[in-house]
Amino acid sequence: MSLTETLKEAQKDAMRAKNKVRLGTIRMALAAIKQREIDEQITLDDPAVLAILTKMVKQRQDAASQFDAAGRDDLASNERAEIVELETFLPQPLSAAEIDTLIDDAIAQSQAQSMQDMGKVMGILKPKMQGRADMGAVSKAIKAKLAG
The missing domain is CATH 1.10.1510.10 (Uncharacterised protein YqeY/AIM41, N-terminal domain)
Structure with missing residues (x-):
């Protein structure tokens, strides 16, 4: 359904x-x-x-x-x-650990090296996280990982 x-x-x-x-x-x-x-x-x-x-x-x-x-x-x-x-109609939200793991996987998969690769990482993550995580917070976490 x-x-x-x-x-x-x-x-x-x-x-x-x-x-x-x-x-x-x-x-x-x-x-x-x-x-x-x-x-x-x-x-x-x-x-x-x-x-x-x-x-x-x-x-x-x-x-x-x-x-x-x-x-x-x-x-x-x-x-x-x-x-x-x-x-009640949205899927269960992802935990912080699950979000972190998905970000790490997406960075590895896209071979992101710097902030210029942010779009590639977000492109991989968005379909997996739609409705299950605050994409603004996810974006900040990706920036922190790519900057550091």
Whole structure:
């Protein structure tokens, strides 16, 4: 079952359970997926859907931190509730040790020597880590290894 089908099944379950937060979050995700499919006139595969869900989680994290800074705890808690619901559809996050091992393997595989080779390393890692690790943190770790 594809990730889109899983989302649609979860939407039906949320309707039956009358879980408004989950239902609203899933509807938002399905709308974002459908919008991209219509815009690009394609049917999205699971990695593309994962990228959309990951982006949605990141947007909500940013919004929650902004609401916290503005003292709007009610809105921040809504964003965090949506993050929890979205994360149920994402794969298990990688541990720090797993990320480190994957970075080392990618550097060896691409024979990266300096910062100019960063793109090669990221090209190898992105499909393996999509939705499972913060790519910004991964990028910093790669820079540290290539610089040192």
